[in-house]
Amino acid sequence: DAGVIQSPRHEVTEMGQEVTLRCKPISGHDYLFWYRQTMMRGLELLIYFNNNVPIDDSGMPEDRFSAKMPNASFSTLKIQPSEPRDSAVYFCASSLATGGAGVAGDNTQYFGPGTRLTVL
Amino acid sequence: RKEVEQDPGPFNVPEGATVAFNCTYSNSASQSFFWYRQDCRKEPKLLMSVYSSGNEDGRFTAQLNRASQYISLLIRDSKLSDSATYLCVVSLNTGGFKTIFGAGTRLFVKA
Numbered sequence: 001d002a003g004v005i006q007s008p009r010h011e012v013t014e015m016g017q018e019v020t021l022r023c024k025p026i027s028g029h030d031y032l033f034w035y036r037q038t039m040m041r042g043l044e045l046l047i048y049f050n051n052n053v054p055i056d057d058s059g060m061p062e063d064r065f066s067a068k069m070p071n072a073s074f075s076t077l078k079i080q081p082s083e084p085r086d087s088a089v090y091f092c093a094s095s096l097a098t099g100g101a102g103v104a105g106d107n108t109q110y111f112g113p114g115t116r117l118t119v120l
Numbered sequence: 121r122k123e124v125e126q127d128p129g130p131f132n133v134p135e136g137a138t139v140a141f142n143c144t145y146s147n148s149a150s151q152s153f154f155w156y157r158q159d160c161r162k163e164p165k166l167l168m169s170v171y172s173s174g175n176e177d178g179r180f181t182a183q184l185n186r187a188s189q190y191i192s193l194l195i196r197d198s199k200l201s202d203s204a205t206y207l208c209v210v211s212l213n214t215g216g217f218k219t220i221f222g223a224g225t226r227l228f229v230k231a
Binding site: 035045110111113 | 224
């Protein structure tokens with residue numbers, strides 16, 4: 001298995017531009033997560049999906065951020081318009097199950113390599 | 121108070137040393153616990169899950185103390201390749217699934 005695939009790996013854009021990050025989860029995984037990591041705030045969960053349905057988007061910073069999962073093998077995170085404070089590494093992760101009580105090992109989250117976003 | 125707190129370090133230890141990290145969490149309803157490892161400019165990867173009875177994987181031992189709400193990771197006979205950031209992770213169900221990552225503890229193992 002190729003693991004979680006993210007594109008692009010690096011994105012440099014100017015303030016005000018639209019940015020779209022893409023993710024392909026591991027085949028068969030029911031859960032998909034979007035995270036943002038910065039030095040100041042660490043790793044933050046933005047939103048997660050279960051079977052393509054958004055379950056919790058309380059971590060999405062504001063209306064400029066939106067995420068979709070049109071099918072089981074693809075998700076996007078869009079920022080419109082982008083701002084310099086959005087500069088961060090954005091990770092996508094997938095898992096078979098949630099991190100709650102369950103079969104040991106099924107709730108491991110597998111991360112993609114991340115997209116390093118710089119907004120000038 | 122942060123929901124998951126870790127000493128950011130860095131911990132600088134010589135090869136062969138034993139090093140321990142602690143992590144505390146604030147929500148007593150937390151259900152699952154993990155240690156992840158993150159190398160510089162890489163993605164986090166699961167190191168090990170943490171069970172109530174404690175568990176060991178080679179040189180790594182994880183412990184959970186629910187009463188005191190802390191998790192520990194012990195690394196014995198540390199190797200240069202152990203240099204990384206170690207993230208404490210807590211998950212709970214509050215009507216919806218929630219995963220919280222600690223800010224991480226940096227470890228440098230030197231020859």
